[in-house]
Amino acid sequence: MTSTPLTIHESLREEIISRPDMILDDRDLMQALIAANERAMGGNIVDLRGIAMERLEIRLDRLEDTHRGVIAAAYENLAGTNQIHRAILRMLDPLEFEPFLRDLGGEVAEILRVDRVRLVLESAQNDSDPAIRRLGDVLSVAEPGFIESYVSDGRGAPRRPVTLRQLAGGDPAIFGDAATWVRSEACLRLDFGAGRLPGLLVLGSEDPHMFTPQQGTDLLAFFAGVFERAMRRWLA
Structure with missing residues (x-):
């Protein structure tokens, strides 16, 4: 037993x-x-x-816990890098200016997973040019000084290449009829070189958490740098 x-x-x-x-x-x-x-x-x-x-x-x-957080952040950063690279490659495909801008508001916006992409160019002339009217869904022309005022929200904030912020609603001057449902945006300042007025690339999203001030901006700054260089070809 x-x-x-x-x-x-x-x-x-x-x-x-x-x-x-x-x-x-x-x-x-x-x-x-x-x-x-x-x-x-x-x-x-x-x-x-x-x-x-x-x-x-x-x-x-x-x-x-820290280890898991670092790994998750690394995967997220890698996914974001791949996303930006894909958007840049698609952006560089067109050989003419109008397809370049149309793709910006089409496939490039889809790759970046944003709802609206708007390019703002400052100019002392009006926007009566037929090409500007044809590309009105993506391109708009503003008076000199508009970009600085828009990005700083009239408060004279420090100049930064990329500004991320949440919104109660977008600016109709930028997003038109879509402004009512835009809840966050990324403002990418563009420098087209000496003697040229600045530009602004605005990415708008219906998701209020898509762009927040706490997020990193390195990848978007890189995207803006490539976009500047691509635009200089058309402005030359």
């Missing part, structure tokens, strides 16, 4: 001796053993080693 429990006990003992990592790698088992050891020592004895292990476990949990 007693031989079976004894056999099981001996086999388990031999298994543990031959493979101690089986217990050392199991956190629940280790915690159970530490708790049993504390009970055996009594309540008047402070187990400093157990306290140290508990603190190490807490630090390990924090480290694992």
